[in-house]
Amino acid sequence: MTARRVALIGAGGIAQTYLRLLGQARADEIVLAAVVDIDETAAERAARPFAVPAFTSHALARDSVDLDAVIVCTPPVTHATIASDFLRVGVSVLCEKPLTLDAAAARSLVAEARSSAALLSMAAKFRFVADVAEARRRLLDGEIGEVVQVDNTFAAVVPMEHRWTADRAVAGGGVIIDNGTHSVDLVRWFAGPIREVMAVEGPRQQGLEVEDNAQLLTRSTSGATGRIDLSWSLAIDEPWYLRVHGTDGAIDIGWRESRLRTAGNDWRRFGRGYDKLAAMGEQLRNFVAAVDGREPLAVGTDDAIASVEVIEAAYRSLGTQSFVPVAPPKPRVELAS
Template structure:
């Protein structure tokens, strides 16, 4: 079988620790080109993966006979580079958040349709074993009605993760547009939509309180009402100074689901009759030393291409999850709840 010829645009941390590693481990993919404005970074990754290095992504698109690319760039470049790649006839896996506005996201989606290419957004929480098991339980109906939930994603901040540390684009409003909400919150808006269906209304407080010399948000608390009627909270933070929290609790008629909240069991289901079921599952991906790093996003992207099927996280899905975050920003600005149907 012909391998999918891939280019990775951007050689920062998410490319190095996620995309490049996962393409290299996928037998149906071949890394052909790597791109970064910092020539040394592109050269380093090119040597490591026997690829060709570029500092201009347009040259890579023109010269390398690619089938697909990963867009691993600052948020403000996601839309323009994705659209250029789609117009060049390539399938695109774009990092989250997919864009910095609904208009940009819609342009990405329409371009993918116009050029009949696959567009997938890198929301990896849908592929976590505990989340998939929780969805099975919820969809089965055996837990009854969902009453409420709380989902959290927090850690000390991207300076410990980004290749540029505290000088990273993450803290630059023009390049990032959104801070903790876009970095972490959009993961959780996608997760809660995956588990419970679409969001109807959003209210939020969004602050810059933990990081100095930046206007980017680093703490957000959102209240969500789902179309099902369930209500709950979504927290995104770069201020959890002693470690991370990637947990979700779901409160239903017949049980409470504790997801990624127990140090041993990724999913604990405590039933109203007193029974408890502890699920031994693969751990959630982590940036910590020795943690699970495989996200399965790349595998699902390559599978969509080779089997010619719709990606599991389409541009439309990415836009719906982005819209929750954009609504949170609007709610914070206007001090009103935002109805996503309007």
């Protein structure tokens, strides 16, 4: 097997986890071939231990280094351009979430990927958490019946005042797009496609130009509902971040362990909780295997578009106090008189 040559685009916070994984990866499967960051010091610091070139422009790296794939770890506003610049030359892209700031950009990026031999995936690490994967297997095996409701909470105190995360032009919004992108992917993963969504914003506690507290209600095409709590300002300290309620039981997926209960029976514990490194390692392994043609991509372009569409619909619904359809509105057909 020839190792896949990968470049890391963006060498900030989340990139450090990918660097750890690349440092541990089998050299015959994946090798880091270049690092790019507009901050030269950050690029060089990341590249040095691997003895690979550092660049301050992704286009320069693309034109100078032989690459099979890139991992895009830059702020969201840059994702569409960077991903497109690599897809266009046949380099596969694992893009950090959110894929893009809006659904129109997501659709055009996906169209580009579909017309190229290269693959496009959006990072959705929670799907690769071992407990989440086991929960889904057990759901599909029928252990809790059909999904009725999914509850998700991603709420912790994270001061965002001086970060791009709170800059609407860079991030596309606040906690709804930041944490909520993970949430809607999980709801879709367990309850299927989301048909409509309603978002409610809570008080702004950090004085930001974007929301730092919000709740989303979703309805899937199956009729199942989703209830999502998002916050950068409230520490909602619960052991379970995802609860899947079924017709014949329930599954709670937690930070330290998980549990399943079938109707009329006690909870039975399973799993070991949340392990970010292991989950992102599994995500990277699947991406590289898919680039190699050895297995299907776990998070495909339909998933990536859908997550952006649900978040966009959630923002459309803010302030309307009503559900908003996720599917793009159909163009009006004017009847000839």
